[in-house]
Amino acid sequence: MVSKTQRFSAGFCISLAIILLMVPFSWLVSMLIAAAFHEICHLGAIRVLSGKTGRVYFRLAGPRIDLPELSPGREALCALSGPLGGLLLLLLVDVFPKLAICGLIQSVYNLLPMYPLDGGRALRSVLSMMLPPPKVKQYVRVIEFLCRMGILAAGIWGCFWGGFGLLSFLVCMVIVIRVK
Numbered sequence: 001m002v003s004k005t006q007r008f009s010a011g012f013c014i015s016l017a018i019i020l021l022m023v024p025f026s027w028l029v030s031m032l033i034a035a036a037f038h039e040i041c042h043l044g045a046i047r048v049l050s051g052k053t054g055r056v057y058f059r060l061a062g063p064r065i066d067l068p069e070l071s072p073g074r075e076a077l078c079a080l081s082g083p084l085g086g087l088l089l090l091l092l093v094d095v096f097p098k099l100a101i102c103g104l105i106q107s108v109y110n111l112l113p114m115y116p117l118d119g120g121r122a123l124r125s126v127l128s129m130m131l132p133p134p135k136v137k138q139y140v141r142v143i144e145f146l147c148r149m150g151i152l153a154a155g156i157w158g159c160f161w162g163g164f165g166l167l168s169f170l171v172c173m174v175i176v177i178r179v180k
Contacts, residue, residue, distance in 0.1 A: 030098035034086060034106055039063055041085030042078060049074045076125035079118040083107040114144045148176045
């Protein structure tokens with residue numbers, strides 16, 4: 001947990017150190033640029049739609065931005081702006097292919113309909129415009145459960161029939177456990 005005065009959690013620093021040791025430098029630079037662009041797109045949308053941006057905190061689960069109170073529609077737009085920005089990086093695939101791939105992977109991951117990912121935030125916002133709060137909670141729980149089961153099924157398939165070995169299952173388990 002990151003306190004209000006601390007901007008970087010210990011978990012964030014440890015995961016960054018592990019990534020620095022495991023990922024080739026060119027991919028690391030591409031990954032960091034794509035992540036920074038993703039967050040800049042969020043901040044830009046927040047600034048345009050509310051006029052105010054809050055502090056940014058870096059945690060193990062990813063950055064968190066303190067937001068002003070937003071309407072559900074504006075919240076959904078702000079949540080989707082980061083992944084859409086990452087998808088825009090695909091336009092650079094001929095010039096910067098690693099950057100485009102990193103932007104695509106980050107966008108797909110962030111669009112998963114699981115809170116606190118951007119897809120989960122957008123899902124809650126859109127449902128709250130159409131349904132009463134108890135129904136929103138109920139639908140979100142069911143959708144998140146189905147998404148988690150689908151990710152686990154993909155990991156099991158990749159492990160036993162897809163030819164990816166245990167790594168695919170471990171990656172899927174990390175996604176399911178980490179996103180809470």
